[in-house]
Amino acid sequence: MKLDITFLHQQFGKLFEGHLLEELAQVGNYMEVEEGFVLMRPGGYIRSVPILLSGSVKIMRADADGREALLYYLGGLDSCAMSLTCCIDRKQSEITAIADEKTRLIAIPVEKVEEWVCKYPSWKHFVFMTYQKRFEDLLGAIDQIAFxxxxxxxxxxxxxxxxxxxxxxxxxxxxxxxxxxxxxxxxxxxxxxxxxxxxxxxxxxxxxxxxxxxxx
Amino acid sequence: MKLDITFLHQQFGKLFEGHLLEELAQVGNYMEVEEGFVLMRPGGYIRSVPILLSGSVKIMRADADGREALLYYLGGLDSCAMSLTCCIDRKQSEITAIADEKTRLIAIPVEKVEEWVCKYPSWKHFVFMTYQKRFEDLLGAIDQIAFxxxxxxxxxxxxxxxxxxxxxxxxxxxxxxxxxxxxxxxxxxxxxxxxxxxxxxxxxxxxxxxxxxxxx
DNA sequence: GCGATTCTGTAACATTTGCTACACGGGAAA
DNA sequence: TTTCCCGTGTAGCAAATGTTACAGAATCGC
Structure with missing residues (x-):
């Protein structure tokens, strides 16, 4: 499915500026995945950064013996900071991401993420906000497990x-x-x-x- | 103590470009703190982002009852992503930072952090690397505690x-x-x-x- | 319907961790 | 020196969690 600019405007109108939406429409890749779909596995290479439109994704951490622990959920217009961090040097994923219900998302090629940070203030803000939210989520996970x-x-x-x-x-x-x-x-x-x-x-x-x- | 550009060049020569070093010298604030010095407490407002020159800082998470857990150490030329995330909207700290030994550092006003991201590619890279390292550290902490x-x-x-x-x-x-x-x-x-x-x-x-x- | 599979309930026991209580010793302070 | 505080050792028990083993119930495929 091709991304429609009107559709994007509905979704991101308040979040992103016009030119950014146009680029999003060009390079973004719309996806719908069913519950249980594995978006990312440890060791997988990250080629795109997801932004959720609807549904939710759970982010889990696995240890060497196959045990797992829930880190946090993505929902709303969330993005995953884990994938953001991987943009720099194309690192492998350290986490598992699984759709927790039917989920619609836009996948953005990693190379655009860094480029847009300087090009679009709204994108820079989005990236920083994403980092902040994910840090809070991880701290929350640690609170739960430790205390x-x-x-x-x-x-x-x-x-x-x-x-x-x-x-x-x-x-x-x-x-x-x-x-x-x-x-x-x-x-x-x-x-x-x-x-x-x-x-x-x-x-x-x-x-x-x-x-x-x-x-x- | 005033920051000397030659000194900065020794420390960051390979990491940061010349113009950035000059700005660093202008706005950066050199500090030396003794072991045990509390750099940040939960609820404290973050006015500057530290970059360590030597020594080490331990980052702890406290729960409501005063119990604590070690998250990770800062050392080398590390910076603290927690403080980076707080730059956007001047949030309060959620962690405790304590010097683990005598530590020298440069404190950078938060407003510069975001500004430099677009101005200096090397700074952008540094910020992203910092986020990535801290995420890995937090994941490591979760591994330890959970598994x-x-x-x-x-x-x-x-x-x-x-x-x-x-x-x-x-x-x-x-x-x-x-x-x-x-x-x-x-x-x-x-x-x-x-x-x-x-x-x-x-x-x-x-x-x-x-x-x-x-x-x- | 019928067998196979999956999910749940639960007992019994092992291990890990938390908590209380107290004793001892080193070293600082008086 | 004497006293006192702090750090350590350790016993004994309580609570939490992990593990093994098995039984019955619900559901699926045939």
Whole structure:
């Protein structure tokens, strides 16, 4: 699909200036990916920087043994700073990026990112803002992992999911949740059951409902 | 002390172009701080971005209850991305920065950082490199906390300290080490004793020596 | 329907980490 | 010297998390 300038204006009108939108239309590559689509794997080379139009993408960190931990979500008009940092010397990715739902995005060739920083003040601002947000996200992830127990982290994770998707019911397995928390399925099940007994969630197969008492 | 252009050329000759060095000399503020000096506290406003000339600075994250965790060290000609991100809208610091030894640095007013990005390609490159390095550091911190047990993290921390200061003996208390690992003094003592029994370290009051078998 | 697969629940136990309490020793201060 | 504070060692128990093992329930493919 070719990028339409009117469409871009709807999306980015307030964020980006006109000339930048024109260039975006020229070089940007519109994509739609389904839930579960793997946008990036550790070791993969980064050729383009994504800007999300809708949907959400979860960014995970994997260790050598295949264990994983959720770092943060991308949503709204977010971009990924990890890919920004890779623009300089075409480094390999150190993270995994997976679409958490059906997601629409624009992919921008890496060489444009640096070029536009000086050409368009609005782009420079966008890049700096992106870095700042991602740093905050990473610090938040560290806070969770370093300072909170698993049950709190689990509740926190469900709350973040709620904010991300705007709904209180998630289609997800305990296994998957365990991965995002970097723990085992059994531990996750145990804690979820505990939360259910406390009236904070309602469990069924492939589904978790966050109840009002658990929302913060 | 006034900044001397010859001095700057010695330090940054290969990194920065001539005109940038001149501006650096004009607006940069040379500082020397002793070990333990607190460069930044959470909530503090960031008015300048530091570039280290020598020494090292440790960057810590504190939670609401006063617990802390080490994020990473600055050394060499490093700068702090946390302060870079704050340039846009004068945000408050979210981290603590403490000189880990006697440290010399140049403080650059935040308003110059963004201005120079477009003016000097070498500065743009420096800023992007800084972001990239700090991201890697934060990811490393997350790896440690999320995927490793305390004994491994302790050994890892001692190894990093060794690389940072270039020596194998550290003047540090168990209490302080515990803080950096976000755990208690007792646990740290226990693990250190365990490492001593394994012949990996040698302990004495206020002092820890990392033995050859523990260096990785 | 029926077997296979996936997801969940749970017990039992091991390991890791946190916390409390106290003893000891070195060295600084009086 | 004596006193006192700080840093360390360590026991003992509590809590949190990891691991193994297995059973039953839901769903899918045939």
């Amino acid at each position: 909170h127990k698993l049950d709190e982290r689990l509740l926190g994770l469900l709350n973040r999911k709620m904010k991300q998707c705007g709904c209180t019911t998630f289609t997800i397995t305990h296994e998957e949740l365990g991965q995002e928390l970097a723990t085992s399925r059994e531990v996750t099940s145990r804690l979820l059951k505990q939360l259910e007994r406390l009236g904070k969630v309602k469990l069924s197969r492939n589904k978790i409902e966050l109840l009002a008492t658990a929302i913060s | 490793h047990k305390l004994d491994e993290r302790l050994l890892g921390l001692l190894n990093r300290k060794m690389k940072q200061c270039g020596c194998t003996t550290f003047t540090i208390t168990h209490e302080e080490l515990g803080q950096e690992l976000a755990t208690s003094r007792e646990v740290t003592s226990r693990l250190l004793k365990q490492l001593e029994r394994l012949g990996k370290v040698k302990l004495s009051r206020n002092k820890i020596e990392l033995l050859a078998t523990a260096i990785s």
